[in-house]
Amino acid sequence: MHAEERHQAILRRLRERGSLRVTEFAEELGVSSVTVRRDVEALAERGLLDRVHGGAVQQHGSREPGAAAGAGAGVGVGAHRAPDGSPRAVPADGARLTFGLIVPAADYYYPDVIKGARAAAAARGIRLVLAISQYSPAEEQTQAAQLLDDGVDGLLITPCGPAADQGWPAGLGVPYLLVERRPGPGLADAESVVTDHAAGALAAVRHLAGLGRRRIGLLLREDSPHTPLVEEGYLAGLAAAGLDPDAAPRLRLAPPGTGPAGRAAPIERFTDAVAAGTLDGALVHNDHDAIVLLQRLRARGLSAPDDLAIVAYDDEVAALADIPLTAVAPPKLAVGASAVGLLADRLADPGRPGHRLAILPELRVRESSVGPSASRPPG
Known part of the structure; x- marks a missing residue:
């Protein structure tokens, strides 16, 4: 059982009963008490529940026990x-x-x-x-x-x-x-x-173009609802900078769980393009895939930002990469x-x-696009 599945099971139990004991729930899930205790700590840090000795209770303001009654009812008025x-x-x-x-x-x-x-x-x-x-x-x-x-x-x-x-x-x-x-x-x-994801992607391309990168590629999650808007902003950024949209690869990654081939091949094509000198900048949605790309570059003897300047999209874990990743941070x-x-x-x-409110994201500049000692231009 993945961490997210366990988290959902914990929150569901709290909605149904209001509390749980770590040892009993761990036995139900078939995992260790340490695993459930860590899950409880993670959810408590997000404000989704309250920790108590030996377990957890629903966070103040969440649904009371029994609120799940009527689950089969239609959405009515x-x-x-x-x-x-x-x-x-x-x-x-x-x-x-x-x-x-x-x-x-x-x-x-x-x-x-x-x-x-x-x-x-x-x-x-x-x-x-x-x-x-x-x-x-x-x-x-x-x-x-x-x-x-x-x-x-x-x-x-x-x-x-x-x-x-x-x-x-x-x-x-x-x-x-x-x-x-x-x-x-x-x-x-x-x-x-x-x-405004399109504006965020445009800002990323503008940043890369401002650093002199002329062959800027795009690596997208195929299954993300934000993909069309990120691509829209990327193309608008290339047009604004006078760059050829066909000069660098624009690829999509298959959803997780569809097998390694659909995900490894696009990243390999990206690293091949960097090695061939036909790709010198990249916008990658999301952080996880940007970190994998960074690892593949290193395995091929290539580096960021020297060979490829990278901007990730989401900024959930971008700063934790071996070379901290410049990232577009949605205003969550x-x-x-x-x-x-x-x-x-x-x-x-x-x-x-x-x-209808569209809020602008922030471009957070780090080493993957300008290096540790370079001055950081405004995003």
Whole structure:
């Protein structure tokens, strides 16, 4: 069982029962107590649970035991609408607002989104309830149904599949907002808060071109929902710098779990191009693949930034690479906080104009593009 699967199992147990003992849960999962204890520590650091002696309890403000009842119910409206049938703007009993937050996972990328949302909710006196879809559209809708049954007043959703284009959130019966997803055609009126990934990629290319790199390639995750926007910004950056988009390889990596061939071959093509002198700069989405590329370069006797200047995209672990990687850092804390703020404003004023907020990421310059002793140009 992978770490993320264990994390999801721990959070699911806390939602169902409110607490767990490390030794008993480790036996259920068939892993060591040390492993579960480390998982609990990691989740506690993210603010997703509270540690207690010998176990863990649900973090203050998370779902109470028994909240999973009604998992098979459809996503309906019922008591979530005001008497005139419109989405209810405030709790009928005057209690504090409760928002549900549905994200695909609680690790890589989303912990800071969750932290930002949690801080903004606490500042406004809003209770935030977290649900995890595990990258399953069906589970996503099940979690939405459960949150509605629990009486949430609004939903923050990061759709993990084609649901964003199918329009299912439009029938929730409570105000909702998309987080890190642009609304598809089926959600023409949906509000959203996103990172401007195209602007981040453009900034990365501009940085590399400003260093004199003329053959800038692109290595992308095939399965990432951000891939089209990163590629859009990359091409815009090349055009702005007057660079030929066909001068360097533009490749996609197969999703993890599809076998080594679909992932190793593109990275080998990149290292071959560096060795041949046809690639001198690269934008790599994401950090993990940028680190693998760095390792392959070293195995071939090549280095960054001398042979290849590298910019990673995400900045989750880029700074921990053997040669710290320059990286585009999405404003994850700000995305989570802004999402809560916009949804709260919608509830306070249902008639206000719709908002779609795109927040600019930051380029963090490190040794992989300019070297340890070089001056760092503005990003």
